[in-house]
Amino acid sequence: MANSSSSSSSCYLQVDVNGEEVFFVNKEILLSFSGKLRNLFGKSSGKGNNLKVIFHDLPGGAKGFELMAKFCYNNGKTVISPSNVVVLHCVAFFMEMNKDVSGAQNLIEKTEVSLKEIGYWSWSELIEALKQCQNSVVGRLVSASDESASTASPDSSGFRFSCDTKSTESFKNCYARTNWWFDDLVVLNPEWIERVVKSMIFLKFDHGVISRFLLYYQKTRFTGVTLEVKGKIMETVIDLLSSLDHSSVPYKSLFGILRVTLGLNISKSCRNKLESMIGSQLDQATMDNLLVPSPPGVNFLYDVNLVIRFLKSFLLGGTSWVSSTRLKKVAKIIDLYIAEVAPDPCLKPSKFVALIMALPDSARDCYDDIYQSMDMYLEVHVGLSEEEKTMICSALNYEKLSLEACKHLAQNSKFPATTAVQLLSTQQSKLKSLLQETSDPIYSSELSCTYSEKSYKDKDIGHIVHYAKNLDLSTENEKLKENLQGMQWRVMELEKVCRKMQNQMAKIINSKASTTPSTPRSLPRMCS
Incomplete structure (x- = not known):
């Protein structure tokens, strides 16, 4: 040879x-x-x-x-x-x-x-x-x-x-079906399934087919066996699934496995692998997927700690590797979840806040949904101290609240008194920023910034002043009331200055428009 x-x-x-x-x-x-x-x-x-x-x-x-x-x-x-x-x-x-x-x-x-x-x-x-x-x-x-x-x-x-x-x-037809061998191998015990599948992975067998086989194996072998055997089967399946390309494992099936494991005694490391697989693809989840009942001995209606762990897995390695689209998609799902768990009377303030703050501020463009969930939480948890209420409100970004949410918050007696101060302070800073933009003309080669554009910002300023005028000043703290009134007076003064500047800028724009020569040339533009 x-x-x-x-x-x-x-x-x-x-x-x-x-x-x-x-x-x-x-x-x-x-x-x-x-x-x-x-x-x-x-x-x-x-x-x-x-x-x-x-x-x-x-x-x-x-x-x-x-x-x-x-x-x-x-x-x-x-x-x-x-x-x-x-x-x-x-x-x-x-x-x-x-x-x-x-x-x-x-x-x-x-x-x-x-x-x-x-x-x-x-x-x-x-x-x-x-x-x-x-x-x-x-x-x-x-x-x-x-x-x-x-x-x-x-x-x-x-x-x-x-x-x-x-x-x-x-035999050709038999081989054409990728799952023709499932029933033949399903008789093997978990130890041999582990050996066979690892060999398949080593030989670069299709991960999608392996994934389907493991899910079939778990479902088929669960019939008529003890909880101990079920736990061993589930640990083997989870360990092997975690070694596959995560995209080859149906995401919905992972939640099915998760719910099955709730009644089984599997190792902590195995649970961590399953939670990591789910968390890393959290943007594919639905709110219903996340409504997992709390484990025995925990009073929460739903397992909030589990969702927080999912979020940590999703953000593992920092937000730099998570695209903005995926991050915002997860935020929408989580905000729905927060609204669902907010009425739970057993949910502690620390867990409620941890759930809100698990995602970075950049994940949300608007905090109106969070504000509504806070409002519901405070309505149910009437016995909270001022310190606990303040801690809850610390998770709120006042700058990302809509006009209607700001109006509602300014008159909401369920929120602590310091919230009104924080809201007014935020809006005052926003007003100052707008005034600075209004007072700094920007020149370019084309006259494209018109009075109507400036009026749009004036409208924003008017809204801010409206917040201040409609703040609820009913509080037992006289010193706080005086501070609020003082800040409100300063806003009114700023309003007068703003109106004066508007008139001056209108005159400047009209004057420049009337003296424009017939020969075209580059003109400076004023931007509010």
């Missing part, structure tokens, strides 16, 4: 084994033992010097072919042991070695005699044989999933043959 292309004898046959290795063997020797090769060359009329056969899914791969070839070259004599009997037996069936020309005992008979002695094998020999079985099974599955196949085609020097086990139409 040769393994290089240097051989050019007409009796030599080139054999490509599963794309792993190419062998050059004596054709006549192998034909005397292999019914598959005899049938193949019996149908062929090729007389060329170079003959090539391609095997797509030969059991045991290159190693299996080499063991078989040695048996043929030694005229049917070879050492058969627990370390090679499984591979030899599979190869013998593949190559149809149930007859031979010389009349010697064929390879199938020899391996069957050896397998009958399995009861006398040592423990280590049994384990080694099982490993061979596992490798043969995985190798067959991987090769069956390979869509590439070579076809027989004549060339100038001889013939090229493509041979595999998919010889019958029924």
Whole structure:
């Protein structure tokens, strides 16, 4: 037997084994033992010097072919042991070695005699044989999933043959279904499923198919077994799913697994893996997905701690790797969730605030939904102290509240008195910023900033003044009331200044428009 292309004898046959290795063997020797090769060359009329056969899914791969070839070259004599009997037996069936020309005992008979002695094998020999079985099974599955196949085609020097086990139409149809082997392997215990699937992953088997098999395995094996066995099955499935490409695992199925594990005693590390898989793709979740009941011993209606952990997994590594679109999508889902849990009388203020602040401020363009949830929370939790109310309101971004929300908040007696101060302070800062923009003209080559654009900002200023005038000043704290009134007076003064500036700017714009020469030229523009 040769393994290089240097051989050019007409009796030599080139054999490509599963794309792993190419062998050059004596054709006549192998034909005397292999019914598959005899049938193949019996149908062929090729007389060329170079003959090539391609095997797509030969059991045991290159190693299996080499063991078989040695048996043929030694005229049917070879050492058969627990370390090679499984591979030899599979190869013998593949190559149809149930007859031979010389009349010697064929390879199938020899391996069957050896397998009958399995009861006398040592423990280590049994384990080694099982490993061979596992490798043969995985190798067959991987090769069956390979869509590439070579076809027989004549060339100038001889013939090229493509041979595999998919010889019958029924077997082709069987292989065409990617899940044809699910029911065959589902009988294996979790330990062997783990070994087989890890081998599949190593051999780059399709992750989507593996994912479907694991979900099928979990569902099928749960029937009629104890909680302890269910826990072991679930741990195995979760561990293996976590080693796959997360995009190959149906996201909805992860929540199904999560709900099943609520009644099982699985390890903390296993739960962490499942939560990490869910959290990393949180933008695919729905609000209903997140409404998971709290574990036993916790008074909350829903498991808020779980959702907070999901958010931490989503943000793992910082917000720099999470796109703005994904971040805002998660914020919308979480805001719906916050509105759902806010009426829970058992939800502590610290957990409520932690849920709101788990996402960065940049995730929300508007805080109106958060304000409404806070309003509901304070309505249900009437016994909170001023300190607790202040802590809750610290999660609110006043600058991202709409006009209607600001009006409502300014007169909302459920919120602490300091909230009105914070709201007014924020709006006063906003007013000052607008006034600074109004007083700083910006020049460019075109006159495109008109009085109507400035009036739009004046409208904003008017709204801010309106907030201040309508603030609820009913409070027992006289000093606070005086401060509010003082701030309100300053806003009114700023309003007068603003109106004066508006009149001046209108005159400037009208004056420049009336003195514009007929010859076009670059004009400065004023921007409010």
